[in-house]
Amino acid sequence: MPSTIGQPTLNEGVIVAGRPMPHFKRIEVEPITGAAGAEIRGVDLSASLDGETLAEVLLAFEHFLVIVFRDQDLTPEQHKAFSRYFGELTELPQAPIFPGHPDMQEVRREAHEPVTVVPFTRFHTDSPFLERPPLCIVMRALAVPKFGGDTAFANMYLAYEQLSAGMKEMVSRLRVVYSGKRIWQDNAKKDKDSQLRLREQHDFREEQLESTHPAVRSHPVTGRKALFVTQAYFKRFEGWSEEDSKPVMDYLQSLAYRIQHQVRVRWKPNTLIVWDNRFLQHCGIHDYDNERRHLVRTTVIGERPI
Numbered sequence: 001m002p003s004t005i006g007q008p009t010l011n012e013g014v015i016v017a018g019r020p021m022p023h024f025k026r027i028e029v030e031p032i033t034g035a036a037g038a039e040i041r042g043v044d045l046s047a048s049l050d051g052e053t054l055a056e057v058l059l060a061f062e063h064f065l066v067i068v069f070r071d072q073d074l075t076p077e078q079h080k081a082f083s084r085y086f087g088e089l090t091e092l093p094q095a096p097i098f099p100g101h102p103d104m105q106e107v108r109r110e111a112h113e114p115v116t117v118v119p120f121t122r123f124h125t126d127s128p129f130l131e132r133p134p135l136c137i138v139m140r141a142l143a144v145p146k147f148g149g150d151t152a153f154a155n156m157y158l159a160y161e162q163l164s165a166g167m168k169e170m171v172s173r174l175r176v177v178y179s180g181k182r183i184w185q186d187n188a189k190k191d192k193d194s195q196l197r198l199r200e201q202h203d204f205r206e207e208q209l210e211s212t213h214p215a216v217r218s219h220p221v222t223g224r225k226a227l228f229v230t231q232a233y234f235k236r237f238e239g240w241s242e243e244d245s246k247p248v249m250d251y252l253q254s255l256a257y258r259i260q261h262q263v264r265v266r267w268k269p270n271t272l273i274v275w276d277n278r279f280l281q282h283c284g285i286h287d288y289d290n291e292r293r294h295l296v297r298t299t300v301i302g303e304r305p306i
């Protein structure tokens with residue numbers, strides 16, 4: 001593939017991820033699907049980034065929502081340093097920590113373990129029950145199956161933009177009650193061999209585990225609107241019964257499953273991706289068996305949804 005670095009734009013009129021393709025000079029950016037995602041080449045994340053390169057990485061992140069870097073053999077400290085370009089790191093009450101690093105989490109399924117140890121193999125947003133849910137996740141692969149174990153993403157700007165005017169008007173008035181209060185009790189009720197791997201201790205207070213957020217949220221800078229509804233931790237819409245809420249929620253959640261909204265990323269060891277947790281939903285695809293999958297991640301705290 002010829003490098004496009006330093007060449008004039010050849011993307012006049014090209015629309016990708018719902019907007020005109022930006023022009024990049026310092027980094028090579030190759031979109032993955034028409035809906036979201038781009039691979040970035042020409043950046044070594046183990047070193048600090050100069051201002052222009054960083055600005056282009058952040059532009060690619062804003063535009064494509066998930067950016068993929070290959071062959072990034074980072075120490076945990078380098079991983080955290082790169083993550084801080086996106087904002088302040090935060091802990092999560094439920095996600096297991098990466099041993100030795102309380103400000104990093106891990107997603108780990110051993111070769112002998114069932115898929116049930118990993119939460120949310122369906123499309124979801126991470127930790128929407130927090131007052132300030134994550135802005136993004138920076139995740140790096142340590143060990144992945146030879147085939148399979150991709151992560152899929154759905155662009156929720158596109159899901160919103162393609163709704164009819166009447167539905168847009170209705171959802172724009174909805175507020176969603178999310179709660180993470182019952183995760184541990186619910187898990188304890190399951191059979192031992194189908195329990196999730198959860199964090200056992202955290203410093204969050206009970207009232208920090210439930211929040212009400214708008215069903216349509218806006219990007220704080222661009223103002224672009226996206227659907228912010230996920231079945232994960234969903235209780236009900238504010239002012240609605242759980243019974244009335246469910247069919248509407250089920251329909252809105254189904255929009256993430258439309259293939260024209262999606263991208264999926266194939267992992268290799270040392271692949272690092274950054275995804276926007278505000279305007280995308282994601283899910284790990286457990287289409288493999290008898291192999292280890294181990295990913296480490298940081299979580300960047302987001303704004304209160306507006």
Ligand code: MN
Pocket residue numbers: 120124125126282
């Ligand atoms: Mn997740």
